[in-house]
Amino acid sequence: MQHAIEHNHSKHAADSHDHGHHDQESMKVLGFWIFLVTDCLLFGTLFATYIVLKGHVDGGPTGKELFEIPGFVAETFILLTSSFTSGLAVLAMNKGKVNQLIGWLIVTAVLGASFVGLEINEFVNMVHEGATISTSAFLTAFFTLVGTHGLHVSVGLIWMIGLMVQLKMRGITSVTRRKITVISLYWHFLDVVWIFLFTIVYLMGVM
């Protein structure tokens, strides 16, 4: 009898623990979502700064002279495609196919790395042309805004590599599932921010 009660009790505890665990995972996703919204505020203030300082070139080069059209168009399509492939990774996870999931994460990470590579290349070219962060208010705002986005992508890459290792070791569990959900949200968010960079900084810059 005593044993039965204990058994029952421990089973009950395990059940409520499971339930609590699940709730906690979805709370963590919500918490991450709130972080993304605050990140929107960060980018919002940087966008406001950029728009205000856009015309203050101080006799230095303007966006029209600096921005290379093939470069930023390629960056846009690369990031867009990587947003799609990170979605495919989530689909593979929902089907429980861990290798397919890791495969799509690798594709996403390679695309993300080429995006960062193109952006670094663009920055290096600009600096060689004498357009550094201290040349004018326009360039300060430009490098801060675009650089902050590039930094987010770079951090996401390191994070993604870490997750791939963890997936390889632990497989798809409720914890890794939540982590993949969160990083795909992060990646889509970075793509959304880039769309506004593409529109407001680059397209309006070359107009």
Added chain:
Amino acid sequence: MSQHPAGAADHGHGHHDEHENHGSLKAYVIGFILSIVLTVIPLLVVFQTNMSKNGIIITIVTMAVIQLLVQLLFFMHIREGEGPKYNVMTLILGLFIVVVIVASSVWIMSFNSVVQ
């Protein structure tokens, strides 16, 4: 006996997850195609047409906002999940603050130079 409830709980758990992530391949492909189209349109508008500057700005910003919605609906699955939509509420509050910051900064900074 002890196996059964665990199995049932597991089943319920799996079912719940399935329910939570509706994302289908079709939705992702549609979202991707729409995103490509919404990226190509601004490129064409800027480089291939002779619209007025304001017309171009309004068009490309509209395309960017539509693409934001496409990504939210097709990729980030904002409509899904159960219970109160705290994520949507937070997002609306966040976007409101962003619009206020950007619009009022631009407005006051431009007006400032007029006054001087």
